[in-house]
Each structure stands twice: as C-alpha cells, then as structure tokens.
Amino acid sequence: MDRVAALAVAVVGVPLLLVGYIVASEWLLGRLPLRRRAGVRPWVWIGPAITFVVVYLIYPSLATIWLSLFDARSERFVGLANYEQIVQLSDVHIAIRNNVLWVVFFSGIVLAFGLVFAILADRVRYEGLAKSLIFLPMAISFTAASVIWKFVFDYQPAEVTQTGLLNAILTGLTPIDPQAWLISPPWNNLALIAVGVWVWTGFAMVIISAALKGIPVELLEAARVDGARELTVFRRILLPLLGPTIAVVGTTLVIFALKSFDIVYVMTSGNYETEVIANLMYEQLFSVRHNGRASSIAVVLLLAIVPVLIINLRRFRFQEAVR
Amino acid sequence: MARVEYDDVWKRFPGSDRVAVHALTLDVADGELLVLLGPSGCGKTTALRMLAGLEHPDGGDIRIDGRSVLRLEPKDRDVALVFQSYALYPHLSVRNNIGYPLRVRGLTLAQQAERIGRAAALLRIEHLLARRPGQLSGGEQQRVALARAIVREPRVFCMDEPLSNLDAKLRTHTRTELKALQKDLGTTTIFVTHDQAEAMTLADRIAVLDQGRLQQLGTPDDVYRHPANLFVAQFIGSPPMNILAAHRHDGELVVEEAWRIPAPAVRDHHGGTALTVGLRPEAITIEQDGGGPGEVLVSEPLGSEVIVNVKVGSALVKVRTAPDVRPGPGTRVRLAAQPGEVRLFDPSSGTALD
Numbered sequence: 001m002d003r004v005a006a007l008a009v010a011v012v013g014v015p016l017l018l019v020g021y022i023v024a025s026e027w028l029l030g031r032l033p034l035r036r037r038a039g040v041r042p043w044v045w046i047g048p049a050i051t052f053v054v055v056y057l058i059y060p061s062l063a064t065i066w067l068s069l070f071d072a073r074s075e076r077f078v079g080l081a082n083y084e085q086i087v088q089l090s091d092v093h094i095a096i097r098n099n100v101l102w103v104v105f106f107s108g109i110v111l112a113f114g115l116v117f118a119i120l121a122d123r124v125r126y127e128g129l130a131k132s133l134i135f136l137p138m139a140i141s142f143t144a145a146s147v148i149w150k151f152v153f154d155y156q157p158a159e160v161t162q163t164g165l166l167n168a169i170l171t172g173l174t175p176i177d178p179q180a181w182l183i184s185p186p187w188n189n190l191a192l193i194a195v196g197v198w199v200w201t202g203f204a205m206v207i208i209s210a211a212l213k214g215i216p217v218e219l220l221e222a223a224r225v226d227g228a229r230e231l232t233v234f235r236r237i238l239l240p241l242l243g244p245t246i247a248v249v250g251t252t253l254v255i256f257a258l259k260s261f262d263i264v265y266v267m268t269s270g271n272y273e274t275e276v277i278a279n280l281m282y283e284q285l286f287s288v289r290h291n292g293r294a295s296s297i298a299v300v301l302l303l304a305i306v307p308v309l310i311i312n313l314r315r316f317r318f319q320e321a322v323r
Numbered sequence: 324m325a326r327v328e329y330d331d332v333w334k335r336f337p338g339s340d341r342v343a344v345h346a347l348t349l350d351v352a353d354g355e356l357l358v359l360l361g362p363s364g365c366g367k368t369t370a371l372r373m374l375a376g377l378e379h380p381d382g383g384d385i386r387i388d389g390r391s392v393l394r395l396e397p398k399d400r401d402v403a404l405v406f407q408s409y410a411l412y413p414h415l416s417v418r419n420n421i422g423y424p425l426r427v428r429g430l431t432l433a434q435q436a437e438r439i440g441r442a443a444a445l446l447r448i449e450h451l452l453a454r455r456p457g458q459l460s461g462g463e464q465q466r467v468a469l470a471r472a473i474v475r476e477p478r479v480f481c482m483d484e485p486l487s488n489l490d491a492k493l494r495t496h497t498r499t500e501l502k503a504l505q506k507d508l509g510t511t512t513i514f515v516t517h518d519q520a521e522a523m524t525l526a527d528r529i530a531v532l533d534q535g536r537l538q539q540l541g542t543p544d545d546v547y548r549h550p551a552n553l554f555v556a557q558f559i560g561s562p563p564m565n566i567l568a569a570h571r572h573d574g575e576l577v578v579e580e581a582w583r584i585p586a587p588a589v590r591d592h593h594g595g596t597a598l599t600v601g602l603r604p605e606a607i608t609i610e611q612d613g614g615g616p617g618e619v620l621v622s623e624p625l626g627s628e629v630i631v632n633v634k635v636g637s638a639l640v641k642v643r644t645a646p647d648v649r650p651g652p653g654t655r656v657r658l659a660a661q662p663g664e665v666r667l668f669d670p671s672s673g674t675a676l677d
Contacts, residue, residue, distance in 0.1 A: 221377050222410035226424035226471070227398040240414045 021048065061302070068295035082296040092297075095275040098189055102260055102276065106193045106200075107253040111246065113197065114204025118212050119238070121205070131209065135202030142199065146266035149195045153181040153267075185273035192274060195263050200256070204249050211245035212238075244315060251312035258305050277301050325388055325478035325511040327351040327374065333382035334369055334535075343369045345535040347383070356505050356512045360522040361532035362558070367515045370532075371481050374513065375404045387478060398427075403472035407484040409464045411456040417467050418452040424475045442470040445504070462493050469501075473508065480505070480512040486521065498524055519559045523547065531555050549666070553673035556601045556666065562630060562641045564601045568670070571596040576665070579636030581616035584660045587667065587677070598676070599668040604630065604643035606664035611650055615657030619650045633658065 025044045029037050071078050086092050117134055121127045137145060154164030158177050162168040167178035181191045215238070223233045239246075261278035264270055270279040277297060285294035327350065334344040344366040351357045359367035372378040374385055376397030384391050392400050403424075411420050419426075421442060425435045443449045446466040456464055465485060472480055486494045486501075502525050505512050516522055522529050523543045531538040531546060531554070539551035550556035556564045569578040576586045578600055609617075609631060617633040617640065629649050631642045633656060642658065650656060667676040 216408070216410065218406050218408055218410035219412060221397075222404065222406060223412075223423070223427075225375055225377070225397045225402065225404045226427060226475070228423075228427040229398070232427055237412060 018048075064295045064298050067291055068299050070292050072290040072292055074291045078292065082292040083300075086293055086296055086300070091275060091280060092277075094273050095277045095280045097186075098274060098276050099258055099260075101186070101189050102193060102196075102257040103254050105190065106196050106257045106260070107250060109193070109197050110200050110204050110253055111250055113201045114208050114249065115242075115246070117201065117205040118209035119234070121209060122212055131202075131205065134205055137199045138202045140199075142196075142262035143266050145195055145199050146263050149198070150182075150267050153191055155180040155183065182268055182274075183272050188268070188272055188274055192263050192267060195267070196257075196260065200253070204253070207249050208242060208245055211242055215241050244318070247315050248312060251308055251315065254308050255305055255312065258301065258308070277304075326353050326386075327357075327479060327511060327513065328386040328389075329370065329374075329383070330386065331383040332370070332373065332380045332385060334366070334373065334378065334380050342535050344373070344380070347532075347535075347537055349530050349537060349540055351511055351513060353511055354509045355527045356502070356514060356525060358522040358526035358529045359513060359515045359532060360517070360519060360526075360529050360558075361538075362517055364534070365532040366535040367517075367532050368483055371404075371483055371513060371515050374400075374479070375402050375481050376400050377404075401475075401478045403475050403477040403480050405468050405472050405480070405482045405485045407487055409456075409468040409485075409488075411464055411467055411471075413456050415455075416452070417448065417454050417456070417459070420456065420467055421452075421470045421474050424471065438474050438476075439470075442474040445473065445507075446470050461489055462497065465489060465497065469504075476510075478511065480510050482512065482514045484516050486516070487518075494521075501525065520561065523559070531558065533558075548664075549675070549677070550601070551675050553599065553601070553668050556668070556675075560603060562604050562643075564603050564666070565607070565638075565640045566668075567600045567602070567635070567638050567640070569598050569600045571598060576600060579616075579638045581636040582658060584665065585662060587662065587665050597670050599670045599673070601666035601668060602640075602660055603664060604641045606661045607640065607642045608659045608661075609633070609642055609644055609648060609650065610657040610659060611648075611654060612657060613655060615655050617656045617658050619652055619654045619656060621652055622649045624649060 022045075025047075029041055029044065032040060067074055068082055069077060069079055071081075117130075121130045121134075124130065140148075151163070152165040153167075154162075155167060155178055156162050156164070158171075162171055162178050164178075164181075166181065170176055171178050182188050219237060219241075220233055223237050228236070259278055260276055261282065264274055264276050264279050265282070268274045270276070270283065278301065281294050281297040281301065284290050284297060288294075329347045329349050332344055332347040333342070335342050347366075347370055349357075359370060361367050369378060373380050374392075376392070376395065380393070385393060387400070387402075412423065415423065418439060422435045422439050425438060430438075439452075440449070443452060446469055448463065448466050448470060451459060451463055451467070456467065459467065465488070468485065472482075486497055489497060498521060514522075514525060516525075526543055528540065528542055529546050530540045533554050539546055539555045541549075541551075546555060546559055550559065550564070553566060557566060567578050569576045571577075571586055574586055575583050576598065577583055617635045620632040620634055620639070623630040623632070624646065627646060629644045629646055631644055631648070631650060633640045633642055635658070640658070668674065669676055
C-alpha cells in the first residue's frame with residue numbers, strides 16, 4: 001500500500017509541482033518592471049533543468065576529478081599518483097588497445113554499412129520495409145542485444161551438440177570445428193564489435209539516407225549523361241556531397257565506441273582480454289573499490305572524448321549555419 | 324553528322340493511365356535546331372529525356388545517325404544535356420564542372436585545359452573559372468552549364484528549358500546568343516520550351532506537342548500562318564489568334580452572326596455549313612465609319628502598335644493596328660479581314676480545313 005501511495009504521490013505530485021512552479025514564477029515575474037521581464041523569464045523557465053544538470057552532471061564530474069587526486073578510500077591526498085599507476089597497469093594497456101579496435105572497426109564498419117544500405121535502399125521499391133528491418137535492432141537495449149548474441153555465439157565442445165546458432169551452422173555445413181568466439185583473443189573483440197554494428201547500423205543508415213535524399217537527382221543524372229560510371233558517380237559526386245553528414249555520424253560513432261560498456265559487460269565481463277576503459281572504471285570502483293583509480297580512469301576517458309566532441313559540435317553547428 | 328529520329332515512340336508512366344508520349348514520330352536534320360514546344364505536361368521533357376537515356380520508351384525506337392540508341396547507356400550515347408536547373412556540381416569549381424565530362428573520359432590534363440579554355444572563351448566566362456557555382460548569378464550558372472555541354476563536342480545537344488530560370492531581359496538576350504552559338508557550332512540541337520516566343524525566335528523547325536501527341540511539325544512560318552489545328556493556332560502568337568464561330572451563307576462567311584467576310588475556297592467537310600474561323604490580330608483592319616458590327620471595348624497602346632479589343636456579336640476580337648489608330652470605347656467600327664489570312668477549322672475536331 002505504501003508503494004501505491006508513493007506512486008500516486010509521484011504521478012499527481014510531480015506535475016502539480018511543475019505547474020505550481022510555473023504559476024508562482026509567472027506571478028513573481030509579474031511583479032518585475034516590464035523591461036526586465038523578457039530578460040529574466042528564460043532563466044526562470046530553464047531554472048529547473050539547469051539545476052538538474054548541475055546537480056546530476058556538473059557536480060559529479062567535478063567531484064570525480066577531485067576524487068581522482070585522492071587514495072582508494074578518498075581520505076589521503078595523493079596528487080597524480082593514481083594517474084601514474086594506471087599508466088603502468090597492463091590491464092589499462094589492453095583496454096586502450098581494445099578501445100582503439102572499437103573506434104576503428106565499430107565506427108568504420110557501421111559507417112560503411114550505413115552508407116551502402118542507404119544508397120541501396122534508395123533504389124528499391126520496398127525501401128520502407130528494408131530500412132525498417134535494418135533499423136529494428138536500434139529499438140532494443142544493448143543489454144538485450146548482448147544476451148541474444150551471447151546465445152548466438154555460444155560454444156560447446158566439438159563432440160556435443162552445438163547450442164549456439166553460429167557454431168551450429170558452422171559445424172552443420174562445414175567440417176570446421178566449433179569456435180569459441182568470445183574466448184580467443186584478439187578476435188573475440190571483433191565478435192563483440194559485431195554486436196554493436198548489428199545494433200547501430202540502422203542509426204547511420206537512417207541519417208545518411210536523409211542526407212542522400214537532399215541531393216538533387218539532376219546532379220546524378222548530369223553526371224551519368226556526362227559519361228561517369230556508377231562507381232565514379234559514387235566516389236566523386238555522392239561522397240563529397242555527403243561529407244558533412246558522414247563526419248557528424250562518424251564522430252558520434254567514435255564517441256560511442258570510446259564509451260562502450262554494456263556489450264562487453266554482459267557478454268564477457270571484460271574477461272579474455274576484451275576489457276574496455278569503461279569496464280575498467282566499473283571494475284575499479286565496484287570490485288576493487290579503489291575510488292581514486294576509478295575516478296582517474298573516468299577522467300582519462302573524458303579527456304579522450306572531449307576533442308572528438310568538439311569536432312562533432314563544430315560540424316553540427318556549421319551544418320545548422322549552412323541551412 | 325547527326326540525324327535524330329523518333330520512330331513511333333510511346334511512354335506510359337507506371338501506376339498511371341496517362342500516356343506521357345503517344346506515338347511520337349519526328350526527325351531532326353543534321354545541324355538543325357528543333358524546338359519541342361507545348362504546355363506543361365505535354366510530354367516534351369519526357370521525349371527529350373528518352374533521347375538522353377534517362378527514361379526508357381515503352382515502344383518505338385530512337386535513332387541517332389540511323390543507329391538505334393535504346394540499348395546504350397546515357398554515357399555512351401554522346402548526347403549532352405543542359406538541365407533547367409543547370410545541375411552544376413556544387414562542390415567543384417567552375418573549371419572542374421566544365422572539365423568533368425572530359426575527366427571521366429580520361430582526357431589528359433593538357434587536352435582538358437585546352438577544351439575548357441575554348442568553351443569558356445566562347446561563353447565569355449573565363450573570369451569565373453576559379454569560382455564555385457554557389458558564387459555565381461543565374462545567368463552565369465547557365466553559361467557554365469552550356470560550357471559543360473559544349474566541351475564534350477557531342478553529336479546532339481539536348482536542352483531542357485535552359486532559359487526558364489532567367490529574368491525576362493536576360494532571357495531574350497541569351498536567346499539571341501544561343502541561336503548564334505548553335506549556328507556557329509553546327510551541332511544538332513533539340514530544345515524544349517513552353518514559351519512560344521522563344522520557340523519562334525530560336526527554331527529552324529518547331530514540333531508542337533499537346534498531351535503527348537505531336538500536333539504539328541513545321542518551320543516557325545508554317546506553324547504561325549498555317550496552324551494544323553485549333554490548339555496550335557491558339558498556342559502560337561501573342562496575342563493569340565482570334566477564334567470565332569461562323570457559318571457559310573451564299574459564298575460568304577457570317578462570323579458571330581454579325582460580320583460578313585468573303586469565304587475562301589475550301590474543300591467540303593461533313594460538318595455542314597458551321598465553321599470555326601481563325602484570324603490573327605494583324606490580319607484584321609478597322610474602318611471607323613460610325614457604323615458596323617463591332618463595338619470597341621478598349622484600346623491598349625503598346626508604343627509601336629495598338630491592340631484594340633472589339634466586341635463582335637458575343638465574341639471578343641483583338642485587332643492589331645498602327646499606333647495612331649486608337650478608337651475610344653463604345654465606337655462602332657467595321658472590320659475587314661485580309662483575304663489570304665482567313666483560317667478555317669472544323670468546329671468539332673478542330674483540325675484546319677486548308
């Protein structure tokens with residue numbers, strides 16, 4: 001009963017609170033001179049949102065940076081000692097290598113597939129159906145996708161019936177032995193990346209497809225009449241005109257590759273040399289319980305992403321300005 | 324040497340009952356400028372695109388120099404297409420836009436530079452070569468599009484309303500230049516437009532189309548003075564030809580029950596005595612003598628001439644007169660028709676009877 005009461009309070013109370021806030025702030029604004037109102041009003045309206053961002057985003061970020069300068073229990077100030085430590089950990093080296101694999105292969109393959117699918121879908125009558133099917137995996141969470149693919153990649157010893165889909169097909173159709181997809185480094189990383197690709201290709205495809213449809217058909221027709229083969233039209237006309245969109249999608253994918261966590265956590269927990277930086281951070285915080293090191297890893301990750309984020313934002317703003 | 328022939332070409336758009344091009348048969352002589360003229364939706368652009376290879380006919384054949392091109396890709400037909408919207412590559416400079424067809428054909432840089440230079444000089448755009456299309460005015464973009472077509476030295480030029488996006492003054496100026504250019508190059512050209520004045524000034528011959536069907540193929544003179552049917556009569560000429568109901572009586576034509584003119588000799592037709600008469604505004608003269616079948620509604624002075632709107636019976640007749648003939652509204656006038664310029668049409672089918 002308590003829970004029902006709490007739920008009722010939340011469902012009714014939160015909107016009431018918001019409405020009350022708006023009514024109260026408008027009344028307060030009414031008491032200000034007319035001139036000042038237009039300047040103050042925006043701040044009043046986004047006040048709650050800014051408060052949330054500060055409390056749940058900015059404060060924790062600053063706190064993390066602060067904590068990274070302390071020891072495991074956050075009691076003794078150790079300066080940059082944590083950073084020195086993590087630079088030497090072999091785990092960190094492996095994690096960085098894996099993140100590089102993610103950035104290169106995940107971003108590259110998703111972009112390539114997204115581009116190819118966008119172009120091909122544009123030319124068939126069942127375009128709507130094809131795009132929906134490819135986009136469908138985006139609808140499920142990474143955790144769910146990871147669980148699905150964990151079963152697909154499952155491995156049993158050669159003499160036993162294979163329960164994993166891939167191995168079943170492999171042993172059923174060819175004489176090759178079943179493979180331990182998730183276990184043998186470094187190719188197990190590619191298996192994990194494949195799951196990410198499966199989920200995210202739809203995203204890249206949809207965005208590139210929209211940009212593709214913005215290119216006037218007559219440009220392509222002019223190129224064809226001028227004598228270009230399809231591949232030349234693709235390389236010299238389509239790709240350059242899609243450049244800005246590809247840049248935005250690409251940088252988004254790179255940011256995502258650097259942050260990847262769910263897939264690795266669910267499928268291998270970071271074992272078998274599939275660690276990525278986000279996993280390391282999680283592990284240091286909750287298993288090893290070393291606040292300082294976990295925080296320093298988080299800061300390193302932030303520093304790695306910031307340049308990519310800046311490129312992404314500038315590209316995005318440039319495109320908005322062009323429009 | 325490039326003759327173009329359309330042989331019984333059909334095109335129906337999928338998912339629609341409408342026939343875009345209906346049994347089109349026409350030929351274009353080597354070096355000729357043929358204009359495909361007609362209102363929107365008459366099939367002229369479709370016919371042009373079928374020649375370029377961007378659409379496929381559902382029936383019939385299209386030949387260049389006697390050889391069918393239907394099995395050839397657009398890039399192999401040696402046809403250059405100038406689009407209404409110019410279709411310039413926005414990410415390439417003007418020089419690279421013009422040189423693009425040469426680059427994909429593998430010409431050496433020296434050859435490319437030479438041809439680009441020549442085309443640019445011909446169209447007077449040498450000073451624009453380093454710019455991007457986005458930095459050019461409409462007229463400049465249009466010249467670049469033309470240069471890109473010329474530089475290939477193709478067998479046939481196809482032009483899809485290239486002047487429609489220009490302002491009126493630039494359009495008339497460019498029209499003249501285009502005609503001179505085509506005569507200079509001597510390349511067979513097919514030009515699509517809906518503007519009858521443009522067609523009249525540019526064409527060696529005009530093909531008038533309506534709803535996918537060829538209405539008449541002839542020189543501008545033919546089409547103007549001897550239109551094959553009512554559609555052509557009313558489409559060509561500004562102000563359009565006066566179309567009036569008449570019936571034959573005692574060797575005369577009684578127009579709109581009010582105006583008698585001598586009847587020209589014409590072969591018998593099954594419609595009986597009822598006829599449709601066509602008279603161009605300049606083929607009618609006004610005699611102001613205080614009486615007559617016509618009543619002036621308004622005179623429109625245009626500087627070099629006057630268009631007088633005269634009510635005859637229930638019809639409105641436009642008459643072109645000298646600048647000093649300017650009867651006021653309400654004046655009763657007598658009209659006379661130049662004998663050789665009276666056109667007769669069958670009232671039900673609209674076809675010319677002479």
